[in-house]
Amino acid sequence: MSDSIHQTSKAWPFEQAREIVKRLDIEKKRGIDRGDKPVVFETGYGPSGLPHIGTFGEVVRTTMVMDAFKALTGGKIPMVMLCVSDDLDGMRKVPGNMPNQDMLHEHLGKPLTDVPDPFGKFESFAAHNNAMLRDFLDGFGFEYEFKSATELYRSGAYDDMLRKALHKFDDIMKVMLPTLGEERRATYSPFLPISPKSGRVLYVPMTSVDAQAGTITFDDEDGTETTLPVTGGHVKLQWKPDFGMRWAALNVDFEMFGKDHQTNSKIYSRICKILGHQPPVQYVYELFLDDKGEKISKSKGNGISVEQWLSYATPESLALYMYNKPRVAKRLYFDVIPRAMDEYFQHLSAYPRQTPEQQIANPVWFIHHGNPPEENPPISFALMLNLVSAANASSKDILWGFIKKYEPTANEDDNPALDRMTDYAIRYYQDFVKPNKTYRKPTDTERAALADLAARLKDVSETDATDGEAMQTLIFSVGKDHDFENLRDWFTAIYEVCLGQSQGPRFGSFVAIYGPSETATLIEDALSGKLG
Template identity: 50%
Template sequence: MTEHSLIEAARVSKAWPFQEAQKLLKRYPNGKTGPDGGPVPVLFETGYGPSGLPHIGTFQEVLRTTLVRRAYEALTGGAPTRLVAFSDDMDGLRKVPDNIANPELLTANLGKPLSRIPDPFGKFESFAHHNNAMLREFLDQFGFDYEFVSASDRYNSGAFDPALTGVLMHYDAIMGVMLPTLREERRKTYSPVLPVSPTTGVVLQVPIDVLDPASGMIRFIDADGSTVEQSVFGGQAKLQWKVDWAMRWYALGVDYEMCGKDLTDSVIQSGKIVQVLGGRKPEGLIYELFLDENGEKISKSKGNGLTIEQWLTYGTEESLGFYLFRDPKSAKQLHSGIIPKAVDEYWQFRGNLADQPLDKQLGNPVWHLLRANGEGAGVGGDDSVPVTFSLLLNLVGVLGPDATAEQVWSYLGNYIEDARPEAHPKLGEMVRAALATNRDFIAPTLQRRAPTPGEAAALKVLDAALEKAGVGASAEDLQNAVYEIGKDPAHGFESLRDWFKALYETLLGSPQGPRMGSFIALYGVPETRKLIAEALALNAPAN
């Protein structure tokens, strides 16, 4: 694959990262240039509110933005890019998060900028510094290429002062954008600028008078009723959210930022404000939000979501990326039940990748995921796994809630060469996840039923066929034997589906299951015959 062929294919690809990257290509048809006319990187940004720890929403936004970044690089033949992970750590703390150590400490500092509140964990300079460190550790864990930028650093150092001057100079125009969007009561107290009280250190939501944009001087009424005149520079004020977002776009020169559907109005108003400041609204994607298994919006307060730690307990990192890649403009359910399918679909798509023509590769989610955190990464190493995740789940389900990794690998020895986690690291991750899923979700629900007389007769025939096949039978031969028994009209199955359903319910205790030939080869012919004997014993007449 040549660079030219990749660029040509990328320009007509319907994959959403390329469609998003096309927006940037239209924005900069000749590449982005600086004041001197030289090339400068296109700037991608993601935002993070450090009032809590990073979560799956943080991951998906950085991942999806990275996918667009890599697509743009492929589309342009390697044009320079940057990704900034921005922390809004000048925000005033509005609520004490749940499950935080020393909540009294946070309660005593409500309203203050997050970067000026002591760390309740006692490890960092402030609460924001703690959460920012967690963010960087979180992003580093997944190998993201990014630059960390702190709002507090930019406000305190004066880096945002020129942009703040612009806000004060265009104060009336910004008020003209915002006031029509507010309720009458809110209009009376609204101000784009939030001064920090010199007496309490709290971020104030009070009206201000702009005295001098050049020096940043404003006048306001402090919490104690006194009139205060102070500069907005040097971290003595911050901006309201929508104005702050626009100012950041302007000050940093952001070209692309995506956000959730709940921020649609913010995108509109911030887009107008950045134009007032003399800048340009970034390109971006508004993605749909996550739903729980009942189709309800996920809420932190309800606790009805799925954490990234939970996903990585019951699935794999690749499966998470795969699930998040698919159609970001459609709402996605986020619960443990969707993980097994995502694991298997990832490996299905990865296994198909190498043999696909280029245009199909560019539409394959795995093509994008392999390049997310390593430009030029491609097919190589573990491009397939010898056992599906669903088959592993059936195996551990039969082994019971106390199944161990050692047991699973011993059965895998029936199916693959050199059955060790060191030799098959990706399969090892799947084994770990399968054991956790079985322990917490599958084993408590499995219940094998007794076969009907007709099913019992068919099981006896299957037992005889397995005895004849012997230990060394292939999965394909075993599948054919199962298939032929199900087709035999003597057993009375209306369809093969009824036969397989009977096998799943009587042998595995589940209404659905794997390709039986593969399962028998994995579990072992003698062990499967024991399952049949146990099933037949369930409807044996009592003595």
Template identity: 55%
Template sequence: MSTLGELALEAKAWPFEEARKILKRYESAPPEKGYILFETGYGPSGLPHIGTFGEVLRTTMVRRAFELMSDIPTKLLAFSDDMDGLRKVPDNVPNKDTLQAALGKRLTKVPDPFGTHDSFGHHNNARLRAFLDGFGFEYEFASSTDYYFSGRFDDALIRVLEEYEAVQKIMLPSLRDERRATYSPFLPVDPATDEVYQVPVIATDAAKGTIVYRREDGEEVETPVTGGRCKLQWKPDWGMRWAALGVDYEMSGKDLIDSVRLSTRICQALGGRSPETLTYELFLDDKGEKISKSKGNGLSMDDWLAYGPNESLSLFMFQKPKTAKKLYFDVIPKNVDDYLTFLSKIGEEEPAKQLENPVWHIHEGKPPVERPKLSFSILLNLAAVCNTEDKAVLWGFISRYASDASPDSDPYLDRLVGHAIRYYQDFVKPHKAYKAPDETDRAALTALRAALADMPADADAEAIQTQVYEIGKAHAYENLRDWFKALYQILLGQDQGPRMGSFFALYGLSETIALIDRALAGEDLSAA
């Protein structure tokens, strides 16, 4: 084991804590199958979303942490439950009538409303793979339809049939009385109509590998449980899959705690070893309420990536997965700047400290060497005072501040500029409220103007910040926080803002003096 691997054995970051659970699982001998299997599940009745990203990303972080500590090979299986029957029509698809007519059919036989694939299931599977590929995830895709019809699950399905009563004893107490009366872990799949039936099973025969079910018209039908003629209800399916494939690790949301418990018992009843699990907290909206896809009160992947780079979203997913967090637009700027701060530190940190740095996990141990020269908050405030949608205007200030920076030489910074402009225009500008300076403010601003006028044009941020501090201390503010808040409210139209020395250096001393003059003259600073 490498020195870094030895350090990982003691690292406190949560992916290492999770990885050590897997390491302990095989402390006596490696797995007979020859590798550690990580799994993530996907229900293709809807399109991939931000929760899908978070689950695959977090699982990958645990996988990479494990690989640092062990030489046992690993696999990540992205499993699509596309044998499920379509139970309702999603809101975010075209041609809903075609789906309405196919309710009850397995997803890989439901017509594709987009008209691009053989079925709705195939379309969503393709979207999932493109989604995961776009983020560079390393994974193996698995289709429930393929696994059921190819016979890969046949032995496990016979095992469920053999343990039918044991599975029923696990499941029935968790159900309402009405459903308990007709519940069976097996859902017959009609080969003629491709419908997935939820109907009573009235007989089972493990020796023949069949069940007898009663159709809605009263007819009794005997069918094999193998070869795609039946699928399992999702909780028994989950437990069966763990047992059949030897899944070693899978995480899931807090809303599935009971499902994990039941699936674990089913897996064990089938003779399998249940995986190590992590339960992550759910996301909240801006009001602190649970995010619901049907309500549309959350934040989509496209929403986040319009206003911040994907590394900032990865940081959001990394931080405290067991803590409920607000997932809304106002968390984006902080996550962008926090990512940049962690990135700036990692190159100077000792190896043990690097393993605790989120950037190590975001970049799988290979963080970029180049660091953006400016924070996101600085760019947001530059966009505010410039009041422009033109990136070139902001670059005019940036290039003067950092002569070696340009859109071509620093494409990441250029992306941040674009994100900052969009975020400012959509979320900051509509809520700006400039404060008129009072007597104390006017005296302090006049002094600040004079101090800045006496400084050389190329004064650095630290020298400017010192002057800002000294002037705040010399005037009648109860504390420096009130002084800085006054600067933010008067010059930027907001309650919070950047480090003023850095901002003034970027914006330029002459431009800052002109901005102060406009504020003292009572001009409308919301106009560029």
């Protein structure tokens, strides 16, 4: 089916792809014939708010598994990603950042597709947010099929499963009731009728269930006993039974979700089995944390948004951040951006020199769907930030002046990645580095060593001036000559006294780009107190 490197790759997307292949093999052994039906990868979306960084993470990671599955199966098995919007859910609260608050309050409890668009641009609130989701996904070039829960319910696509759920009402209740508190157990129903009078999604007990007729009976908000068919969008399922029903109705083969779903995933699976289908392969990822170590939340607005990340770094660096250790909780804040940028280009530059086994374990294989471009900027993002700081660069023209002196063949047209990096670095420096710079005075030992370093830099030969290794060796020598027991302390002193920060990339590389004489002037300005 595929060569051995795909079968043995330890990259997590390949591990998941192999689980999907096992699922297909089990189906064959059971005599299940899929025909030409595709393997279904699903992601879910709550349209009560705008798409966010978690949405990006889930879709880009699912795409990585799809790429691995395609490689594993030689591209012979069709597949599709479904992006399902839960837009038949009732609006439980009005988001505080929306216009027309009073109008929205009047429609509380109604399906999001029946709530008017507060922006006045679309036929409903859900339609507005669904359009934003599609624009968001299209902007990254994701391939997917969009599915509206409202359309799936009202078109009849879910009717067969809803009838089965009604026939299995007692079995579903046996799954759900032990998970609920005593008070909620007394009124719980997996079916939520939509009031034909108020249009609201009702959380009410059933007075009777008629599986043969395909109906439920309940008391409407005004106390009137009402009977509705479970088909045609007259009712929807509670979210946990809905999760399992959706898996069964859409024949989902793979879905990933955050750790907050992990406990409930057993419920989803049991519901799916009750409805006669095998649950999909499931992958649980850890949630992101903000700068204080707290879980990122849409309602809190903590952490960082996709738009913010893309103001300071490339989409590829964000995709890399999503690829790395998805089962480990990670801080997702502005200070992770420089490292993500540099790690991406490190992986990209290593790719051509790697063996096939190494290449399919390299994140850029997944980021670029098995065909990474050849881009290798001669300067790291961290180094670029230091260059912006030292040169007080407010425009990319200033930066390109230093870059071309260091790398004469580099130019804006032939090095687009490097050109974009100059814009990102200036913006990031202005917003995050500059406001936090704190210069300190050197100790007597440090002052003497720095003065010596400045003097030696003025005497550097033209040959060594752009040689980062030669500059690094020179800096090491000065540290040793001034009896720094730990040379790390020497480099920390350079950064804290001359650049107002505690760490950075190799200082020798910085000197080679910025220039030895310019660096000597920078040191002398720091020693005279001009920078603080």
